Amino acid sequence: MIDWLRSLGRDGIAVFEKIGRGNLFLLRTLAGLPEVLGRPRLLLAQLYSVGVLSLLIILVSGLFVGMVLGLQGYNTLVQFKAEESLGVVVSLSLVRELGPVVTALLFAGRAGSALTAEIGLMKATEQLSGMEMMAVDPIHRVVAPRFLAGVLSMPLLAAIFSAVGVYGGWFVGVGLLGVDDGAYWSQMQAKVDLYDDIWNGVIKSMVFGLVVTWIAVFEGYDAVPTSEGVGRATTRTVVHGALAVLGLDFILTALMFGD
Amino acid sequence: MRQNKTMELMVGLFVAGGAAALFVLAMQVSNLSQLNHGDTYRVSAQFENVGGLKVRSPVKVSGVRVGRVSAIDYDIDRYQAVVEMQLEKKYDKFPEDTSASIFTAGLLGEQYIALEPGGAEDYLKDGSQIEITQSALVLEQLVGKFLFNKAAGSK
Known part of the structure; x- marks a missing residue:
């Protein structure tokens, strides 16, 4: 019994230690951001590997999610003779929820895991220690550009996802199922608000981008420097990232659209 | 160097694409175009x-x-x-x-x-x-x- 309580306490302390390390790490990363802005080359390379290389999966997923929304929405709405509202259904679901959330989940899987593995391997092969020996702060040189690239890429990727999805829904609804073209766009424009819906969606995707990238770079930096440790850290990035996104999404939705 | 140029171009395209998507959402999807x-x-x-x-x-x-x-x-x-x-x-x-x-x-x-x-x-x-x-x-x-x-x- 005592042993069990003690192990519970040990686990609890380990969790809090990790949260503490994560927050200190975030502060050090933020302190490194001005330096990154002074060296845009570093940022550019990371924007490429984090943002550009995620484009394909985002484009394809966005298109198909939009098409599925169009199909499902049509099948439900047509029962109420309300298929003209298809544009509203598709665009609001995408802009408010699916755009930011699905993009963040894909982002955690595609870019987050790569960041963790990359930084974790740098640690395992002692490249980070090597930098420290040369008086180069690895958080400023390695982590900060990756972090900033992730935070900047997420809103752009989410916007692309939503925009492509709206056209995917349009293709299925208007192109294949015969919803009126004018009704699709005009109902959408009448019901979607620039500030309430689109801007809040952008804020959501920024928050998700920050959290997912933070988890990814921290797990990499904090990984046990062995092959197994890096593998576990990568898994944790995807799992914790996805859970954090879904949990935060509920809180943000309650704050933004609660009333 | 050539590699670098392509990368710059791709990043440029990515950022421009993201901005264009936001623009489409603002103009085409939202009510912005209907404001007086x-x-x-x-x-x-x-x-x-x-x-x-x-x-x-x-x-x-x-x-x-x-x-x-x-x-x-x-x-x-x-x-x-x-x-x-x-x-x-x-x-x-x-x-x-x-x-x-x-x-x-x-x-x-x-x-x-x-x-x-x-x-x-x-x-x-x-x-x-x-x-x-x-x-x-x-x-x-x-x-x-x-x-x-x-x-x-x-x-």
């Missing part, structure tokens, strides 16, 4: 009951949107709702005795204000008030009246 950019003038009207009318609900004449509701308030002295609407400047020849009614678009649709031009010589201008108004129909009141009439008629 032109000049408007303000008229107000008092209603017994505005029902489900909201700020930004359309104001229509003959089914054509000529403006939007800009504010809804309650006048505690007259016990009536005050609705302010912004009408577009190019529609500035509504007679003074124009009447305003609150209608519903379709059975379950949103509510809007319909204006019906009268025959007076003078026109509505900025700050004028529409005197003749008809309140929103409230379903419960209609049902109540119907039941009451039924009961009265069956005697």
Whole structure:
């Protein structure tokens, strides 16, 4: 019994230690951001590997999610003779929820895991220690550009996802199922608000981008420097990232659209 | 170096694509394109009951949107709702005795204000008030009246 309580306490302390390390790490990363802005080359390379290389999966997923929304929405709405509202259904679901959330989940899987593995391997092969020996702060040189690239890429990727999805829904609804073209766009424009819906969606995707990238770079930096440790850290990035996104999404939705 | 150039180009395309997607969402999907950019003038009207009318609900004449509701308030002295609407400047020849009614678009649709031009010589201008108004129909009141009439008629 005592042993069990003690192990519970040990686990609890380990969790809090990790949260503490994560927050200190975030502060050090933020302190490194001005330096990154002074060296845009570093940022550019990371924007490429984090943002550009995620484009394909985002484009394809966005298109198909939009098409599925169009199909499902049509099948439900047509029962109420309300298929003209298809544009509203598709665009609001995408802009408010699916755009930011699905993009963040894909982002955690595609870019987050790569960041963790990359930084974790740098640690395992002692490249980070090597930098420290040369008086180069690895958080400023390695982590900060990756972090900033992730935070900047997420809103752009989410916007692309939503925009492509709206056209995917349009293709299925208007192109294949015969919803009126004018009704699709005009109902959408009448019901979607620039500030309430689109801007809040952008804020959501920024928050998700920050959290997912933070988890990814921290797990990499904090990984046990062995092959197994890096593998576990990568898994944790995807799992914790996805859970954090879904949990935060509920809180943000309650704050933004609660009333 | 060549590699670097391609990378720059790709990142440029990515950022431009993201910005373009945001632009599409703002212009094509949201109501931004429907906001009044032109000049408007303000008229107000008092209603017994505005029902489900909201700020930004359309104001229509003959089914054509000529403006939007800009504010809804309650006048505690007259016990009536005050609705302010912004009408577009190019529609500035509504007679003074124009009447305003609150209608519903379709059975379950949103509510809007319909204006019906009268025959007076003078026109509505900025700050004028529409005197003749008809309140929103409230379903419960209609049902109540119907039941009451039924009961009265069956005697």
